[in-house]
Amino acid sequence: MRFLPALTALSLTTLGVAVASPPATAGGSTALGPTATGYGGAVATVDANATAIGLDVLRRGGNAVDAAIAAAAALGVTEPFSAGIGGGGFFVYYDAKRRSVSTIDGRETAPASATERLFIDPADGLPYDFAEARVSGLSVGAPGTVATWESAARKWGTRPLSRLLQPAADLADRGFTVDATFRQQVADNAAAFGQFTSSSELYLPDGAPPAVGSTQRNPDLADTYRLIAKKGTGVFYRGAIAEDLVETVQNPPVADDPIGTWAYPIRPGALTEADLAGYRVRYPDPVRSDYRGLTVYGMNTPSSGGTAVAEALNIIEKGLPRSSGTTEKLHYYLEASALAFADRNRYVGANTPDRVIRRLTSDRWAGQRECQIDPGKALTKPVPPGDITARGCTPAPAGGPAEQGQSTTNLTVADRWGNIVEYTFTIEATGGNTMVVPGRGFILNNELTDFNFAPTQGDAPDPNLPGPGKRPRSSMSPTIVFADGKPFLALGSPGGATIITTVLQLLINRIDLGMTLPEAMAAPRASQRNTAGIQAEPAFRARYGPALTALGHTFAADVPELGAATAIEFTRRGGFIASSEPSRRGGGAAAVVHPR
Numbered sequence: 001m002r003f004l005p006a007l008t009a010l011s012l013t014t015l016g017v018a019v020a021s022p023p024a025t026a027g028g029s030t031a032l033g034p035t036a037t038g039y040g041g042a043v044a045t046v047d048a049n050a051t052a053i054g055l056d057v058l059r060r061g062g063n064a065v066d067a068a069i070a071a072a073a074a075l076g077v078t079e080p081f082s083a084g085i086g087g088g089g090f091f092v093y094y095d096a097k098r099r100s101v102s103t104i105d106g107r108e109t110a111p112a113s114a115t116e117r118l119f120i121d122p123a124d125g126l127p128y129d130f131a132e133a134r135v136s137g138l139s140v141g142a143p144g145t146v147a148t149w150e151s152a153a154r155k156w157g158t159r160p161l162s163r164l165l166q167p168a169a170d171l172a173d174r175g176f177t178v179d180a181t182f183r184q185q186v187a188d189n190a191a192a193f194g195q196f197t198s199s200s201e202l203y204l205p206d207g208a209p210p211a212v213g214s215t216q217r218n219p220d221l222a223d224t225y226r227l228i229a230k231k232g233t234g235v236f237y238r239g240a241i242a243e244d245l246v247e248t249v250q251n252p253p254v255a256d257d258p259i260g261t262w263a264y265p266i267r268p269g270a271l272t273e274a275d276l277a278g279y280r281v282r283y284p285d286p287v288r289s290d291y292r293g294l295t296v297y298g299m300n301t302p303s304s305g306g307t308a309v310a311e312a313l314n315i316i317e318k319g320l321p322r323s324s325g326t327t328e329k330l331h332y333y334l335e336a337s338a339l340a341f342a343d344r345n346r347y348v349g350a351n352t353p354d355r356v357i358r359r360l361t362s363d364r365w366a367g368q369r370e371c372q373i374d375p376g377k378a379l380t381k382p383v384p385p386g387d388i389t390a391r392g393c394t395p396a397p398a399g400g401p402a403e404q405g406q407s408t409t410n411l412t413v414a415d416r417w418g419n420i421v422e423y424t425f426t427i428e429a430t431g432g433n434t435m436v437v438p439g440r441g442f443i444l445n446n447e448l449t450d451f452n453f454a455p456t457q458g459d460a461p462d463p464n465l466p467g468p469g470k471r472p473r474s475s476m477s478p479t480i481v482f483a484d485g486k487p488f489l490a491l492g493s494p495g496g497a498t499i500i501t502t503v504l505q506l507l508i509n510r511i512d513l514g515m516t517l518p519e520a521m522a523a524p525r526a527s528q529r530n531t532a533g534i535q536a537e538p539a540f541r542a543r544y545g546p547a548l549t550a551l552g553h554t555f556a557a558d559v560p561e562l563g564a565a566t567a568i569e570f571t572r573r574g575g576f577i578a579s580s581e582p583s584r585r586g587g588g589a590a591a592v593v594h595p596r
């Protein structure tokens with residue numbers, strides 16, 4: 001998250017933005033606060049620049065789709081290590097007039113030449129280390145973000161993509177002020193960035209991360225956005241940008257005089273121009289489930305987000321009386337999450353048949369899984385996946401691996417007509433594969449490392465091995481919840497596999513624990529992804545650890561923070577509560593068109 005540049009073209013006061021905290025000095029506070037309430041439309045992102053740009057689109061009569069695309073393009077400038085046109089994501093749209101929820105799957109695809117052994121070192125037959133696989137051409141999938149924006153703008157927007165890219169192009173030219181989060185993200189990637197001419201030029205000025213308070217500009221990215229605006233998205237998938245992208249993958253721009261050392265060889269990838277030219281977004285039906293009288297729409301495969309959130313909610317609804325106390329509610333949240341993760345790992349990948357998804361998200365399946373939860377004692381983790389061919393309570397042996405990550409970004413937008421966009425997009429790791437495409441100003445994704453490198457399910461088939469043209473399984477969980485057919489809450493988060501638990505916990509906080517949305521957002525988080533120890537923020541363990549430990553839960557080492565969510569709640573009278581993080585990742589930025 002960044003704060004606003006000193007010379008912003010947008011004046012916040014003329015925009016009518018509620019300024020909830022004073023302008024930032026250094027270290028990551030924002031001129032826009034984490035919460036805004038009011039009418040006329042709302043935007044929540046992790047970054048004040050992106051939120052201001054999205055809000056400006058709404059104020060000028062654009063709809064939620066227009067604003068979401070403009071804000072996303074801005075995030076590509078100010079959050080370049082989390083997301084951008086070098087990556088992919090999932091776009092969920094509620095059309096108020098049609099009262100329907102649609103999705104765009106803009107996930108990256110593996111090259112046509114990829115096999116199950118994509119990440120197996122031919123020299124020794126063993127999987128590569130994660131860092132070796134990540135910082136390589138092998139990890140790069142054909143990016144889906146540009147095609148997602150184009151498709152959303154054409155289908156549901158009211159402005160051409162060319163126009164929506166302009167504010168972000170201007171922002172990239174003008175620059176923004178480096179805050180502590182940005183500087184740290186560069187520092188964490190410095191060894192890898194230093195290997196590449198293009199990445200060190202952009203992010204290691206004078207051989208070191210940029211100073212907090214300095215201005216970060218990216219004229220190459222500005223030109224790239226303008227080129228796409230002028231020539232259309234074909235230039236990205238079949239034209240000059242495609243050529244440069246493929247060249248970067250096949251011949252990584254390794255420096256003759258690298259800054260620092262990198263422990264691994266930098267391997268080329270096999271992505272081709274044909275892979276890029278063949279890239280298509282998909283329009284999967286959303287995953288739909290019910291929870292305590294509400295209807296929950298989430299992302300279908302290749303994300304596991306919608307399925308896992310739906311399964312866990314169904315399990316909780318089945319077993320947890322509404323009247324139970326906080327400890328019991330958290331106990332069910334953790335147990336249901338572990339069970340859902342076991343099933344996700346066993347069954348969910350890009351090619352999972354619809355009938356399996358329907359089964360996993362059915363109330364009957366929730367019953368077969370919930371029966372294992374003991375209200376008085378935590379299950380031993382990892383729990384085994386259920387057997388979807390069985391009837392009745394279904395336990396079995398062996399669990400799956402846990403994944404994590406802290407990249408990605410999420411945004412939530414609603415307009416005065418009631419349309420909603422919930423959009424999560426990413427380049428996978430913070431810093432992606434660390435290669436800036438020379439002359440183009442954007443970093444490539446390492447999304448293909450979301451595949452399992454080797455089978456994880458014992459004798460059972462692994463649904464998430466690499467394959468030709470295949471999309472790696474995601475955890476991204478853009479979610480929209482309805483009450484009596486009307487929008488109630490839209491939310492999403494980054495955080496790798498913890499995305500699922502963050503979205504789930506936000507829902508439990510809001511719906512079961514009765515917190516307000518800003519309280520639910522601020523509350524300390526914990527993540528049980530079917531591992532022996534729960535990953536928790538220190539404040540969660542301090543507050544709930546003793547009671548949960550007494551039930552048999554165990555905690556792994558604390559993690560400083562989980563997720564960086566954004567959300568909008570829809571009030572009965574047509575108002576909005578836009579909500580972002582008060583402090584995680586430096587704090588987010590929420591705004592409404594007409595503040596109350």
Ligand code: GLU
Nearest residue numbers: 405407408474475495496
């Ligand atoms: N690549 C991850 C996914 O699709 C997201 C990465 C992250 O949030 O750290 O689930």
